[in-house]
Amino acid sequence: MSRVIQATGIVSQLLNWLNPDEQKEVVRSLVNGYGVRDQERLPPLYTDQQVAERYNVSVYTIREWLGSGKIKGFKEGRQWLIREPDIAAFEERR
Incomplete structure (x- = not known):
């Protein structure tokens, strides 16, 4: 199993512990530079x-x-x- 798939599974499990508003905030934080460095490479x-x-x-x-x-x-x-x-x-x- 690739490290990316493993990391995705771990992040999904962690997000499940949060309520929907907290999940959105974490995802926004990641997309806004705390994990995704090149936003232009994100697919629509x-x-x-x-x-x-x-x-x-x-x-x-x-x-x-x-x-x-x-x-x-x-x-x-x-x-x-x-x-x-x-x-x-x-x-x-x-």
Whole structure:
């Protein structure tokens, strides 16, 4: 297992100990320079609603795709987020 995957798992576990507002604050702190040094290298993120509008399907369909692994994404609190590279990979497989 790569160190990045291990670190991601550890960070996820630590975030689970915090309430949603605290989680967002930690993520913002990391993105604002306390962990991510080059913000330009971060891929754009889209909500499940934005992806649903892009493909003219319901948000429930996108959530089904996320649950089945048809498209990759992650949750921040209750919100599903999908990275641009994951959308591109989904489109290549379509």
